[in-house]
Amino acid sequence: MVRPLRIRIVGGSIAGLFAAILLDRQGMDVRIYERSGADLSGRGAGLTGGRELFDAIHKIGCSNVSRLSVLSDRQVMLDQQGGVVADQPASGSRFSWDLLYRTARAKLSDNQYVQGRHVVRVEHLEDGAAVVFKDGEQERADLVIGADGVASVVRQLVDPDHFANDYAGYAAWRILLPEQQLPQGLSSMRNALVAFSWPGIQSIGYMVPGGAGEIEPGRRRYSWGWYRPASARELTSLFTTADGHRFEYSLPPGSMSEERVEEFRRDAAALLPPQFAEITQSEHRPWIQGIFDYLPRRLVAGRVVLLGDAGALARPHVGMGTSKAAGDAVALATALGAAGTIGEALRAFERDRLASAQWLVMRSREIGASLRLAG
Structure with missing residues (x-):
């Protein structure tokens, strides 16, 4: 050693x-x-547990976090009108990034973890x-x-x-919705990974634990995303907040201008299945993640x-x-x-x-x- x-x-x-x-x-x-001087625990949603992640969680003594999982039992594909074109068994589990971060963070002293x-x-x-x-x-x-x-x-x-x-040429617009606000059209699919794909468009939604790791029906959250093309030149505008602050790789929650939110909602109504378009009408504003590699x-x-x-x-x-x-x-x-x-x-x-x-x-x-x- x-x-x-x-x-x-x-x-x-x-x-x-x-x-x-x-x-x-x-x-x-x-x-x-x-x-960052802010609490990082608000930055994640649901984690898909791979073998390496479960092994690492066990090694640091946080196995209880991975047991608080939301299970999905099938994958559903929608068409643009909201009809189901495929519905097949597909198991998966997702646990809370927020809870994992907080549990792991508690294992270090403030002298070992210096923020800001x-x-x-x-x-x-x-x-x-x-x-x-x-x-x-x-x-x-x-x-x-x-x-x-x-x-x-x-x-x-x-x-x-x-x-x-390297910028990939597209960005993900994301919304994290309380389960109680899930559109009625998705209620029968709440235990499924739901997707819509078309050239230039991919949109995916699935259930994840609540912010404190809640997995009981009604207390979970719905993680939804829409991948959309965006040129490198457009990123400057996309990652600028309503008050003019510029970010380099993303636009954080709650900072999008009202004009851009309305444009986003109009685009969703024209291009997405109605179940997904309804999510964009919620009070929860999207944040944007540029896709880089x-x-x-x-x-x-x-x-x-x-x-x-x-x-x-x-x-x-x-x-x-x-x-x-x-x-x-x-x-x-x-x-x-x-x-x-x-x-x-x-x-x-x-x-x-x-x-x-x-x-x-x-x-x-x-x-x-x-x-x-x-x-």
């Missing part, structure tokens, strides 16, 4: 959290720096790496983990000539390693992003626990994770291309 290390983690979502918990148990000095601390870059040192903060302060570490997601600042140090995300050439450079979306960003069609992030954290902890040196551990981690990460990104591109969603 590698000697106890001073490890600093940039990014406090699932990959960073899981890595910190596992490495803390190995006796490492771990600390997460999360840029903005890391602007990471630098190589002869015997480690340094994180540099927005206020100019620096902190040295034996190992720096980049778990800072789609907007990663750590990735540029790992591969300076290949660090930018990143195909990595490496995950390690010196004493710096990338996990989760910072290392390899796949489009959401494969539904494995959180599982991959959790698997990365377990793989890194395993490598550090088995190797004699940091370099040996990082080489083992990259051998274990790079090829599968590349496959995941390429597979997500293939699915996206088959849906013909790009404008």
